[in-house]
Amino acid sequence: MEAATSTKVPKILVIATLSGGYAGADYVGQQHLHYATNTSILPVRCPSMFSEDFYINAFEKGIDGIIVMYSGTDSPYKGGPERTAQIIDNTYKQMQERGLNTRRLRLAAICTVCKKPFLKQVKEMNETLDEIGFVQDELAGKGDG
Amino acid sequence: MTETSDLKNEEIKIGVYTCYCGGNISDVVKCEKVADALREMPNVVVSRTNMAMCSDVGQSIIEEDIKSKGLNRVIVGACAPSLHEQTFRGTVSRAGLNPYLYHHVGLREQNSWVHGNNPGEATKKAIRLMLAGLAKARLLKPLDAIKLEAEVHALVIGGGVAGLRSAYDIARRGIRVTLIEKTPFLGGRMAQLETVFPTNNQAREDLHDLIEKVTQHPNITLYTSAEMVGYGGYIGNYEVQIRQQSRGVSGDIAEAALAACTQEIPDEFNYGLTKRKVIYRAYEGCYPSDPAVDWEHYDGKPLDIDGKEVVFENTIKTFDLKVGAIVMATGFNPYEPPKGDYGYGELPEVVTLPQFIRYMGFRESSDELTWNGRPVRDIAVIHCVGSRHVAGVHDPQPDGILNNYCSRVCCTAALHQVNELREEFPQLNVYDFYNDIRTYGLEHEAYYKEASQNMVRFLRFHVDERPEVAAAPAGDTHPVLVKGKDYLTNGLEIEAAVDLVILAVGIIPNPVPELVDLMKIPVGDDRFLLEVHPKLRPVETPVPGVVLAGTAQSPMNIQESCNAASAAAAKVSALLAKGQVILEPFVAKVDLEKCDGTGKCVEVCEYEDAIAVKTITIDGKEVQRAVVTPANCSGCGNCVSACPNKAVEVQGWEVAQFEAMVEALAMEVEA
Amino acid sequence: MGTRIEPGLLYELKKYGAVGVEKCFNCGNCTAICPLTSDNYAFPRNMIRMVQIGNKEQLSQSLDPWLCYYCGDCSATCPREAEPGETMMAARRWLTAQYDWTGLASKFYTSKAWEFGSMILLGLLVVVIVALFSGPMVTEQVELNTFAPIHIVHLADWIMAGILLVFVGGNILKMYLSVMQPGKGPSIPLSVYIFEAWKPIYHGLLQKQWDVCVEEDVDNKELSQERIARITHLLLVSGYGLMLVLIIFFLQWFQTDNIYPFYHPQRWLGYYATVVLLWGAGYALWGRMKKEIQAHRFSHASDWIFPVLLLMVTLTGILQHIFRYLGMPLPTYYTYVLHLAFTAPMLILEVPFGKWAHLYYRPLAIYFQAVKEKAKEYKEAPAGALASAE
């Protein structure tokens, strides 16, 4: 199904903190700025709740890129950002083990009014995915190999 | 608990509602298609659209559906959850459904408003987001909100007019208030004004009436020279730490110390136009009336008082307070132009409006206006200094931010000052360089007209052709020339020869990086503290129980500051009057069957006494299990990912729900 | 180098009766509402602005105040009640003073003492002169020509006319110099001046520009007031013209002890002129007292003096006429002296320096404006095109 895949668009999942990235995404909306429609944002209190396998599972389900927009030093949760960073680090290792390009997963600190960084993140992830292709192909390729 | 198990057996019936949002969504997204797509999905009993789901009519539809169709889950796709999630929780709750069986999907800020250029894909994305919402909805569980005793005590940060007004209003509602002011004196920026529009009253007289009410109110405790240095807890139960510096001098020796002090520094009350001693009163009649030592500048040398050598010591007191809510009334600073801008800091004849107001306050009255010993006959006023900056024309500030906002008060304040000048010195000529005159209030336009009648010559510049201020060539009649194109005279090149240039500078927020950092209050593009929504929750911050009062939020005049402060007081009163706050139940919950007491969760938790491994009895056996204290849990979820048994969840934000949502988002949809 | 703002001009114009000009916030309403505003000139805001920033040079070169007919729309619709129309009137007075080489006009407009004093002095002077040079007062019957021998009166007339001519001529010359700025800028060929020469006469006599102010909508009361003003001005011009011709050239025929029959043209011409002048003076005075229309809401001293003088001249003329017809010698002589005492200030002071002056400045302004526009056309049009068009 060559034709089908060529019209297929990579899917980007954004995990965004309510106090940071999600509010930032709302702010981008209030300013009526544009970004790619393949980006879906899920609000989370703090991404530290997700363990490594959550991300791996997501890729396996067909999500091509994940941006974790956490609150960084602005986080209202003690220890949350550090733990998030650690989990993401661990995830990178697991991704490598599974032959997944680690560029599919990004961690970025986005504040409530960070409209430019937000757009930049989405744009860069799209560029990356254009370059490295669909996760399914990568997983399939690995499987074949 | 029984409710939960009941639901397990119950068939899941979901109502799905897609809001047009009065066009905000439907102008881009084909809402009917979204509704159609969702209607076909398992568990969906009803799928509808409405012009405004949040309206009474829209809400009634949901209530009616819950009652008549037996819905036990509801999702609405509408604006951002921060705006109306609470509204719909209320709706389903009125219809007898647990409010946490509601899920809100944002289709506006994160879809129609960002994909207006691509309606087809936006509709597809809306379907995807709604499907994800549906996936979560299937896994929703009923939850009970956490009710906690609230500390009936508010902290007001800032002793300017907004802080005072707010403290007074809260106190009058029978709530204890602690007011802290960073400097040794109350009054803030308002104290530095002379007469104020639109009443022409003396600012300090109005202010002192209010200060008197505040200081005499039994519910208010006042700390000057005090700052908030520690912060913790949550709405209704904040634990803050206050650090107060001592006044240094007291009672009987105060006057003698004041007299004996010789060390001088520029007086910030007069914006550096004069000097003051390091033991000082901010101004005549200030409150508290006792002088204070300026510890930052005091050189520590002994003073000779009544023949005794006295050294003053700053004994810093730190203490904890429990408060239920916090009012941010941290105020503003006048914009200070960079050196050389409009000749500021280079030509002695260039001053800012606040400086000039101070000058008029402290100068000795005479029949002639003088500046630097020279008589002043001609004055230029330049508007929008530090405001309404445009990229490419103005440079950003040192922090990289462009002051692109209007400072709201400068037009009327400048014209008010000019009118007073002209009345006192009828021989003065005034040239007013403006872009737009923004005397917007009911009684403000009168100041503009009065200025015209006072023979003020208005000259209009274009924002990209700012007037230039330069020293006049030797031999000119005046020391300074202001040159520019006048777009009231077809862009004619004009020049005004003047003795004094007054810059109507804008307002920038008083920077409070430490507080912002501590409390995690968002700051807007313009550096002002950011409210949740300008109309829905105009004085509230996203931090529950932390509200904004006055110019910390945006430029405002005194009237608007006081209104905002009173509004903040109303929110605090509504919050604390009942003595109880209701918290969202989004806290960790341990599945006792899965937990085997490894304690991994406790290791990663940074909240004291939020989760602990305790010995409990299950089926007559004593076992080690993790136990959550909901009031102390922040709901961050550190413990969730740490648990090797996946025994912990954050209620309402369960990993399984996220996994279901991710699955839905990964599906291809047709639209 | 930019034009320096001179704050003084605004104060100066206020002395010339500019009420409210300082209130103007430059919205442009007046200019846009003005029916006379065209691509070539836009007033009154332009004028107001000159005054506000103190551009004396440009103001003194301007023709705009003369081209305004004060229909009052600008003032009536001004959102700040800055009375732009009054600024135009004040600018007219100021310009009259600028054109005046004697300096009298400036004194008249800015000082009531000067204005009234000089009028009274001149009137008294006339009385004194008559007292010194008049003939015997025949009491048996009316013999006006014995009391005031016609050749002496005529001589006095000519002297007055001479003075008037010197004053007016000088003023016009100065107006020409300041408006046309000969020597500066591209020179305007004489042919243009000749070609456009019909305009001042045409407009002066027929007051054609008024028609622009009078709009179609006749239902509107205020607009029909403009029509009345237009007709009044037309009538007045004919009245003055007639009287001037009668007095300067046909005094022998006009001032006579003969009583002509009722149908005689001498009587008819006289009556026509008298009625018209009486109407004009009455219209202005009554209007200024009632202040109903915009143009009459504010009155400078000079606005009063002109119609009052006119009224007194006309009334004394009528009285004198009546006494003569009734055969009452002494009242005839006294009213005659009074008549002269009002006529002399009217002609020597009011006509060249007073409000009357707009009767000749206005057609001249139309003329100069036309010349300027024509000259501009010449300059802009390719040489051949214009030749073929002519």
Added chain:
Amino acid sequence: MDINKIKADALVVGGGIAGMQSALDLADQGYQVVLVEKDPSIGGKMIQLSKVFPTLDCCSCITTPKMSAVANHANIQTLTYCEVQSIDNADGHFVAQILKKPRYVDEDDCTGCRQCEYVCPIDVPSVFDLNMTARRAIRVPFSTAVPQLAVLDIENCILCGKCARACPADAVDFTQTAYEIELEVDAIVLATGFETTPIDAKKEYGAGNLHNVIDGLMMERLLAPTGPYARVLRPGDGKEPESIAYVQCAGSRDETLGVEYCSRVCCMYAIKQAMLIAGALPMADITLYYMDIRAFGKGYDQFYQNAQAMGIEFVKGKVAKITEDENQNPVVRVELIDEGQVVERTHDMIVLSVGMVPQYNPGSVYSVGVGEYGFIKSPAPNISSTETNRSGIFATGAATAPMDIVDSIASASAAASGAAAHLEAVQGGN
């Protein structure tokens, strides 16, 4: 005549955004509030608007939830279609006599299904839509009305009885008469709002006789998704306009109209509408003729800068005159101040940015002091802007001065704060 007696803590007069916010803030503090609204639905002027500046939120997304919150709040009793007749001071309380006008529809039975409205044979101009379309003699005031109940306008009814026969709930009640309600309260908040300066006030602008010259509120309706034509069309002939001009200060800053003050909202609503039109009619040229652009609030000047960037033309100059050409196209005559040129420009449609004047003179009923222009005046406008010269009576929103929604809401909360403090003082804690 029925006499109903109600006792409450506070009376809020006016169910617009300010009144609703005051009522909610008082009720949230635990006070019993009675909200009286003269119209059959609460919502005020704000519910007529399309979207709001500077966020471009749909207006009903802000208003309707507040209306709903008012209607559902346990501490608020809403009396619509009621007017306060008199206020007496009795033993330190206020006693208000309130006239309940007959709806001719039973409030308990009506379901708001609009079947009566559909069978009603008579169409009369709809004031809600600024007379641009019709409504029936019996009707539900608008789609998001609170309460969602029909009301019969007896002044335009032919009394045929069709509605009564059509009503599935048998709710039409021709026996209803007006009755009085006696209300005892300790505090009053006046939120009586504003009117716009009449569109026919200025004869130079066609005195309301030019059909393609409309006012700002009419444009709000045209832009609202529930508007009279469901799109932006010329009321004069139904054509889609390709060139639209705004005439600023068409009812403010104009002494010939007796409105010397700035109405504060017109610049922003005009810019907002211009942006919305640019969205609805992407090909349309939009021009704003202004004297000063007063974009003063938080985020407002940035909004103005965005509008300029979108290509909306801003022209400094006050329009002096509007006439009409043979195709009913309005023609403006204006001096372009920047160039000093007078031009006549033809547009397809003109919007007069009319200003704000007080809705109601509170003098006779409430004896509160008003200022020069009829807005309720505070004795201490800076420190306590919502107080009036009568203790216990507060005033808020556009009843006190022209103001936008953001400022009205702040003022409303401030009035609630004042009223609550007053209640605390006179009741000694609750």
Added chain:
Amino acid sequence: MSYKDLSKKEKTQVLKQLREEHADTVKRTQALLKEQNAIRKKIRGALGEESRTVTQVANIVDMPTHEVMWHISAMRKYDLVAEDGMEDFVDVLYKLVEEK
């Protein structure tokens, strides 16, 4: 006793009495209704054959366009006419809605 509880005869009586009380209103509104019905009949006639713009209808019924606009918008509001595309991209066409 409210209206719904009355007998049919009593209801007629109440209406009759109200009509007497509001005699002037009824007279005025009935005249208005008559005029309105006549106009609507003409407009329906004009729209009967094909979809037309407001200007076209106005020409046929010989009424000012703004009045026709008002009536058509009223009819659209109560689902008696509906939009039917555009003419020349600027003029909305209206058609009659079939009575249910």
